[in-house]
């Protein structure tokens with residue numbers, strides 16, 4: 139099939155000469171410059187367009203194949219996407235890496251020069267946003283018809299600068315130079331209403347008219363999401379808020395009232411201005427709720443439009459459509475679909491509800507009660523009056539169902555209600571998400587189990603079949619092939635081909651090579667070379683990394699106590715046989731999360747002190763590179779020896795950095811939390827450094843009364859570490875952190891201290907035997923195949939989405 143047939147367009151070339159021609163043509167006609175005067179940016183933009191053209195051609199074939207088969211679609215709704223840098227990925231996925239390297243040479247640049255100009259769109263905070271990116275990658279790789287919907291924030295996750303004063307945040311104007319990977323689609327613009335009031339429709343009990351008080355336009359653009367080793371190219375469609383023409387007040391402008399003239403337009407466009415730099419606590423800000431509804435309203439209308447292109451009526455809507463809610467941020471989609479069906483398309487309530495429930499599925503990404511979103515009823519009423527009415531009706535019918543199952547159990551009704559009545563009345567988004575969907579899943583075995591047993595226990599009792607687990611996964615293309623080319627080449631050689639990149643279970647065949655001395659030697663020297671590339675410490679030192687968002691439950695503060703303990707030990711015995719370690723922290727804290735920012739600042743201060751200490755610095759180095767993002771992760775992960783996954787058990791839903799590190803041969807030191815449990819089960823207990831309480835012991839400790847003083851008083855080394863922190867040499871911040879560890883400390887840090895220190899001693903024993911360590915490292919990689927996002931997507935496809943692949947034909 140050639141979609142260019144009849145258009146007069148020629149096929150894009152496959153030879154180096156043809157690629158070069160296309161590049162020059164783009165430079166001349168699309169960039170408007172010449173070889174002689176091309177800057178690095180000209181070359182970057184032009185190369186990106188040339189690569190994009192190849193994917194666009196595949197995209198056209200994909201769309202045609204999808205159109206022809208009218209399949210069941212997956213629509214992934216997510217407030218966040220951390221897609222990572224695009225150039226290198228798209229070179230790989232289009233198979234044009236070598237052609238491109240040749241062609242840009244002729245312009246006087248290297249591919250690496252140009253990759254440095256490729257800015258990653260930081261449209262997310264952490265794990266949830268990166269998971270969305272891995273899943274869309276695997277959806278395309280598995281040929282599943284899918285669209286990811288999100289918001290095109292003007293400013294992404296803040297740029298972080300680390301100094302001894304801690305974290306400073308700067309705006310991230312990621313598209314300042316434009317974004318060559320994006321296709322605007324202004325024709326698919328949607329109008330979104332806010333505020334206003336509702337009016338009854340005579341003769342109808344359920345239908346209403348909503349008269350919004352403000353209308354904002356949503357303009358989409360999309361990024362291409364190619365599959366690896368296949369023809370499919372899906373898209374992620376991102377919405378930008380645009381003020382309507384009418385919102386510009388020309389008469390005020392003419393009168394010199396410049397600010398007033400644009401104020402309405404500015405307010406409208408603020409909706410997609412900035413990503414909320416917060417991944418756990420509710421900000422309670424109207425603008426955030428506005429963002430959520432903006433995403434939902436635009437996306438649902440787009441989904442309906444796409445359905446209507448191929449189908450009539452509503453009978454097949456739920457059959458052809460599954461909408462996955464990535465956490466509760468897009469949950470207003472449930473009342474919004476009800477509103478569309480009932481108010482606008484005039485379906486009966488019951489029929490609309492049946493369709494809605496069958497269409498949606500919900501993934502929960504947390505266990506922290508404070509991260510379960512709720513919105514004040516008062517705010518909902520003002521911003522989305524019709525949606526609140528619909529939620530009330532959904533809730534009334536739902537509570538009737540509960541009452542029928544558990545007559546007279548008023549406490550249960552209160553607990554399960556979508557409206558929380560304690561204090562200020564609030565809409566509980568997680569309850570709405572469970573009530574309005576067909577499937578609910580957690581993201582690791584333990585997480586799904588704890589959801590059923592604790593946070594959502596009443597719902598699991600009512601609808602046991604609704605609750606599922608789908609363990610997270612990561613993209614092996616981005617996190618091994620691209621991030622770690624040396625290791626990828628060795629694996630490919632060892633396995634006799636690149637098939638593992640689409641079938642990661644094949645890594646298991648590496649097990650046979652774990653005992654091969656020359657293979658092990660090469661494995662080791664690759665790790666060393668990756669450390670040299672990273673350039674953040676002695677490549678022969680043990681590279682110990684803790685890379686993730688800063689949050690007290692993740693317990694960077696426990697790692698810090700280990701650092702201080704090492705510091706004391708070395709100072710007490712400077713001539714000891716110490717193992718040199720480079721300890722690397724990286725990650726951002728929510729700007730308003732003061733306790734997490736204190737920990738960052740304390741780490742930076744301690745790092746400086748160690749660096750200045752001639753006795754300790756030969757053995758211990760603490761580094762904290764600024765601005766952790768996907769690009770930096772791709773450099774750190776291949777260089778890591780030890781992976782720190784030390785959250786309090788029962789708090790980390792899954793973790794995905796833990797998977798990326800294990801895949802790259804880092805050995806985990808960790809608690810029985812999230813996906814650590816599954817990693818350990820697969821790589822083997824002997825290839826994992828376990829410590830600490832499990833989730834049940836942790837819960838029990840809290841119930842029995844956690845007494846941090848007890849640990850302080852009975853453990854001299856711990857006491858010395860805390861005393862040093864509190865002594866004043868690290869200033870107020872040391873005092874505050876020590877104080878909070880000895881105070882209430884929700885995360886029971888001191889209770890796990892001794893176990894952690896002992897596990898670190900076991901790490902050192904293993905490190906002293908390089909052959910043992912290397913074998914452990916190889917086995918971690920070999921047995922991490924399960925953690926491919928391709929497997930995750932296959933699980934969702936089979937058990938939740940019930941979708942089948944639609945193959946896309948090759949070009950003739």
Ligand code: 7GP
Nearest residue numbers: 265266417503504581791792793794
């Ligand atoms: C994260 C979880 O903390 C992490 O454990 C998990 O691996 C990841 O999602 C992907 O499932 N959660 C978030 O990033 C987040 O923003 C808000 O959660 C509810």
